[in-house]
Amino acid sequence: MAIRLSTRDADFAERFDALLAAKREVAEDVDAAVAAILEDVRVRGDAALVDHSRRFDRIDLETTGIRVTAEEIDAAEGDCDPETLQALAFARDRIEAHHRRQMPANETYHDPIGVQLGHRWTAVDSVGLYVPGGTAAYPSSVLMNAAPAKVAGVGRVAMVVPSPDGKLSPLVLAAAKLAGVDEVFRIGGAQAIGALAYGTATVRPVAKIVGPGNAFVAAAKRRVFGTVGIDMIAGPSEVLVIADHTGNPDWIAADLLAQAEHDVAAQSLLITSDPSLADAVEAAVERQLALLPRREIASASWRDFGAIIVVDDIADAPALADRIAAEHLEIIAEDADGLSEQVRHAGAIFLGPHTPEAIGDYVGGSNHVLPTARTARFASGLGVLDFLKRTSILRCGPEQLRALGAAAMRLGEAEGLHGHARSVAIRMN
Amino acid sequence: MAIRLSTRDADFAERFDALLAAKREVAEDVDAAVAAILEDVRVRGDAALVDHSRRFDRIDLETTGIRVTAEEIDAAEGDCDPETLQALAFARDRIEAHHRRQMPANETYHDPIGVQLGHRWTAVDSVGLYVPGGTAAYPSSVLMNAAPAKVAGVGRVAMVVPSPDGKLSPLVLAAAKLAGVDEVFRIGGAQAIGALAYGTATVRPVAKIVGPGNAFVAAAKRRVFGTVGIDMIAGPSEVLVIADHTGNPDWIAADLLAQAEHDVAAQSLLITSDPSLADAVEAAVERQLALLPRREIASASWRDFGAIIVVDDIADAPALADRIAAEHLEIIAEDADGLSEQVRHAGAIFLGPHTPEAIGDYVGGSNHVLPTARTARFASGLGVLDFLKRTSILRCGPEQLRALGAAAMRLGEAEGLHGHARSVAIRMN
Missing domain, CATH: 1.20.5.1300 (Single alpha-helices involved in coiled-coils or other helix-helix interfaces)
Incomplete structure (x- = not known):
């Protein structure tokens, strides 16, 4: 059961502040370990990759090779369910089509005194894509990271993915092929970030590294920032649903649980002007939890970080939403557009009852790599601009x-x- | 005297690689000290600012106040040379006019099956601007950082500037006023970054921090990244001049020295197809050095990091320029446009003999905050986009x-x- 707040509560401001301040992740201090691993990879190259992969992933890269071969990728593709491959290709096509529209135009103009000013966009030459192993290996994330890079014109996309006990997800390899990834290496952790940043005999260095990872990966990205570009440091995912009396409680509950099932540190929030909807959603969440294979994760997330906030007037919701600055914001209300226009801080907005966030996660076409943990106050979702840079021109x-x-x-x-x-x-x- | 390379040298590839790999900065390991200062500011707020400013800047903030008052800023403006103020206002107007053209458009469209996709740009609510104290306190940099933020629509720009021994540059304060900076605080170092990131009783927290600083500031920005947004970590400045036989050696020498006078770690490079121009530039540099007040800095930079590279054909220059990925690139050649189009990695390009980089530093209108240390491979100069974020919309x-x-x-x-x-x-x- 999630907490319930009402703007009528005398202590609402305090409780809302506490909700915003809740630490959903324990910051592991892995900085010293990461610094040592990075330095080892910088100095010893492939030999360091072999050692660290033996230790962390229980795999012998001297036997398997560091690079995943084209034959292995083809074989993995053959192991995948054909309908799932079709769905991936459908998603890729939609993601590419949407991101092609993000390509910015070059500009040249002369100001009133005749000075020529302008800028030119060019693609980053090479990009490293980190893909987590194990349960968090999502083929959709491979598409969401690699497709915009390819649309931007990045010549070389090199993917790293750890292979714990020698295992790789066939769907992740198939998604890499579908998205046009040029090279795949079976390495992970800080050692993989080091290889991409500094280069080894096998892994040529890249100019920019993107993609989510654990505490080691995040710390390593922070350290190599400057040597290479990096994207944001991703935290646990979150959704905020704003709903008035028109909201369907079963649908809303399903959306809250789709977020909660990601991670015990995920967060699902509802702001509603309808107290009876609040009750109905709460009941529906409990009912639907029983149906979910990942109910243990989802119920822990909902219990520890979920919240339902009742407001007097749905018009009060955007200001609260801006304080939350959610990664995902669903607006299900008579005046969804009007409310949407009031919101300034959100990674992505899903409008109306027929746009569950899961559509955006997979096949909407927009990117699902979005700013978490209130960083939508200053950051944008991943897009083509992240793989381009601008050269200014003056004459x-x-x-x-x-x-x-x-x-x-x-x-x-x-x-x-x-x-x-x-x-x-x-x-x- | 700078080093001389020729693409005809048998060992050119090695020497060019060595030039690219040259470390121009000693990376100070201040990470532990910075972590402690940040934590102190997070916990103790203003009291920590008072203590650290006493220690580092020899100033008593309890007497002076942490915030610089409007009266102090007005008084500082009164102390400035009126013609310099006029030049600053002229620069500000040109910077604002250019950056207004960078404002991106919102987008909404329906795809072939009727899905509504789009995005909306909104400004970051509040931005912190770090301005170094002492000799590196440049009013032009205040304009270059604050003006794009204001053009983007940032509601609150809070500037921090250390006040060693109680001193503040009147021109820096005047530039802050001209650029529309909303608040100025006389704090610097990691403690100022902590105040902007976490907030104190006096300094409200911001969403993003920009601006250059020393090793402490850079380490602090790296640490608070995620809590707030940050811009790039700036390194020492550099210029690359590409010139064919049409180049005027005196003018080119002056441009190389304008770069070299910044810092002993600055770098000035010339690529030319004309060996006699190489000799003439080298001689002109030596002659002009004698005329420069900052000749000690400039000659150390030129001696330690300067280089002249002779190529057989000017058409070979762009490929080398891409390896260098210079912050500033001047192209002085018959076919300057053609060469410019070949270059992929540069922060800014200055075309033709009448566009010395110094014009772009001050009054060209384009931004002078540009990617250093080969980061033009993945990063862009500062602009309006750095103060906006994009919310994607799906229905x-x-x-x-x-x-x-x-x-x-x-x-x-x-x-x-x-x-x-x-x-x-x-x-x-």
């Missing part, structure tokens, strides 16, 4: 230099950078 | 859910997320 002729030169020289002198001023003056005399 | 009706539902359920089941599949199924029955 003056003699006239423009004359028009701008005096101010530039004045500022150079004021900052004590006389060489800056001289580089302008020498052209004006 | 299905009953028909669209029917069209997408089967594939979504199939993938949910394949990933072992039966609750995901149920949230779709419950709406389709």
Whole structure:
């Protein structure tokens, strides 16, 4: 049973603050271990990968090879259920089509005094994609990370995935092939991040690393940031449903549980203006929990981090939603559009009763890699822009230099950078 | 005297690799000290700011106050040279005008089966701007960081700047006022980053922190990343000039020295197809060095990290430029546009003989906060997008859910997320 709050409660502000502040993850301090592993990979390369994979994944890379061969990937594909492969290809096509629309345009223009300004977008040359092993190996995440990179024009996408006890998910390998991943390596953990950042004899270094991972992976990404680019550090997933009296309690309960089943640290929240809907959703959650294979995870998440917040007026919901800054926000209400427009901080918004978040997780076309843990206050979901960079372009002729030169020289002198001023003056005399 | 390379040298590949690998900064290990300071600020707030500012900046914040008052800022403005203020206002206007063009458009569309997809851009609510104290306190950098934030629509820009021995640069305060900075605090170092990230009684927390700083500031930004957004970690600045026989050696030498005067760790490089230009530039650098107030810094930079690379054909320059991935790239050549189009990795390109980098540093309009240390391979210069985030929007009706539902359920089941599949199924029955 989740907690219940009402904006009418005398202690609502405090309890809402406590909900926002709840630590859903224990920050493991793995920094020293990670620093040592990264340094070992930087110095010893493949030999370090072999050692650490033996220790962490109980696998002998000297026997299996570090790289997963094209034959292995084809064989894995053959092991997959054909209908699931079809669904993956359908998802890939929709993700690619949507992300193609995100490609930004280059620009060139001349300002009123004739200075040419502009910028040009180019793709990152090479990207490393981290894919977790074990139960969190999601083929859909391979598509969501690799497809935008390929749409952006990244020439080389190198995927790393740990292979505990020698096992790899056939669907993950099939998704890599579908998404156009160029190289797959059976390595994980901080050692895989080190290999991608510094390069080894087998793994050429990349320019940017994306994808979720455990505490070791997150700490390693934080450390190599600067040597390579990284995406955000992903935390446990969350959903917020805003619903008025039009909400179907069974549907809403199913959506809350779809989030809760991810992880005991996942969070499912409901804000509603209808107290009877609050009761009905709560009852439906309990009923549906019994039907879920992952009910132990889902019930722990719902018990520890779930919450139902009753507001007097549904118009009060957007302000609370902004405080929560949820990764996923469903709005099921008569005026879903109006409410949506009021919200400033959310990773993705799912509008109306027929858009369960699970559609966006797989086949909506938009990206399911979204900012968690209130980072939607400053971060965006993954997209094509994450795999492009912008070069600015400036050109003056003699006239423009004359028009701008005096101010530039004045500022150079004021900052004590006389060489800056001289580089302008020498052209004006 | 800088080193000289030629692509005809038998050992060119090795020497070029060594040039790329040269460490221009000693990485200070301040991580433990920074972790302790951040934790102290998180727990003790303003009291920690007072203690650390006393220790590092020799200033008593209990006397001066933590916040710089509007009266102090007005007084500082009064102390500035009016022509310099005018130049700053001119720069601000040009920066704002250019950055307004970077505002991205929201999008909504319906795909062929009627699914509504789109995204909406919103500004980050609050941004912290770190400004270094002492000799690296550049008013132009205040404009370059704050103006795009304001153009993006950031409601609150809070600037922190250390005040060693109680001193603040009047021009920095004046630039803050010109750029629309909302709050200024006389704090620096890791403690200022902690205050912006966690908040104290006096400093409300922000959502994102930008701006350059020393090793303590960089380590602190790396640590608070996730709690807040951060921009890139800036390293020492660099310029690469590509010039054919049309290049004016005196002008090119002045540009190389404008870069070198920043810092002994700055880097100035020239690639030319004209050996006699290489000699003439080298001689001009030596001559002009004598004229520079900062000649000690500039000559150390040029001696330790400068290089002239002679190529057989100017058409060979872009490939080398991509390996270097320079923060600033000047192209002075008959076919500057053609060469520019070949380059993929550069922070900013300055085209033609009349566009010294110093114009872009101050009044070109484009941003001078650019990716250093080869990070142009994956990063862009600062811009309006750094202060916005994108919320994706998805809407299905009953028909669209029917069209997408089967594939979504199939993938949910394949990933072992039966609750995901149920949230779709419950709406389709």
